Amino acid sequence: MNIILKTVSKQDHKFLYDLLKERNEKINISHKKMPTFKNHEKFVMSKPYKKWYIIMNEKEKVGSIYLSKFNEIGIFLKKNIRGQGIGQKSLEMIVEKNPEKRYLANINPQNHKSIKFFKNNNFKIIQYTYELIKNK
Numbered sequence: 001m002n003i004i005l006k007t008v009s010k011q012d013h014k015f016l017y018d019l020l021k022e023r024n025e026k027i028n029i030s031h032k033k034m035p036t037f038k039n040h041e042k043f044v045m046s047k048p049y050k051k052w053y054i055i056m057n058e059k060e061k062v063g064s065i066y067l068s069k070f071n072e073i074g075i076f077l078k079k080n081i082r083g084q085g086i087g088q089k090s091l092e093m094i095v096e097k098n099p100e101k102r103y104l105a106n107i108n109p110q111n112h113k114s115i116k117f118f119k120n121n122n123f124k125i126i127q128y129t130y131e132l133i134k135n136k
């Protein structure tokens with residue numbers, strides 16, 4: 001395993017779009033529906049996060065990790081390479097590259113694997129957030 005975090009560039013739009021397609025509703029808090037490729041590109045180019053990286057293993061793109069303006073960490077790995085410690089390594093690397101006092105992770109309560117992952121990596125639960133959706 002040789003993990004590198006590479007800043008997202010225009011060449012990564014297609015990879016990030018394909019990665020987004022692997023998401024299901026359990027994982028997803030912010031994206032309920034798949035955007036069009038054009039809208040996806042617009043989103044990536046709008047610099048939505050403070051830092052956004054492609055996770056590379058042995059020169060292969062295997063996932064993506066970001067740090068938001070509020071120091072929230074989001075991570076998503078391709079299915080076939082999960083459970084090998086790549087997530088943990090990437091988490092350590094983003095923290096090392098971006099020293100902050102405090103980091104957050106927003107996780108869907110149904111996403112048990114991810115809850116376990118963040119707990120294993122010393123994150124502590126601080127709140128439950130509820131939402132009310134109104135169809136106008």
Ligand SMILES: CC(C)(COP(=O)(O)OP(=O)(O)OC[C@H]1O[C@@H](n2cnc3c(N)ncnc32)[C@H](O)[C@@H]1OP(=O)(O)O)[C@@H](O)C(=O)NCCC(=O)NCCS
Binds near residue numbers: 078084087113114117
């Ligand atoms: C959550 C996620 C990032 C975790 O990444 P990961 O690389 O699979 O996690 P790790 O491999 O570091 O750890 C997961 C498990 O693999 C185990 N593991 C670690 N190194 C390993 C190795 N070399 N070989 C085998 N297993 C290993 C860990 O012990 C852990 O096992 P456990 O669940 O039984 O405790 C990844 O599963 C993912 O992308 N999920 C979908 C997106 C998502 O839910 N994101 C969270 C919202 S931000």
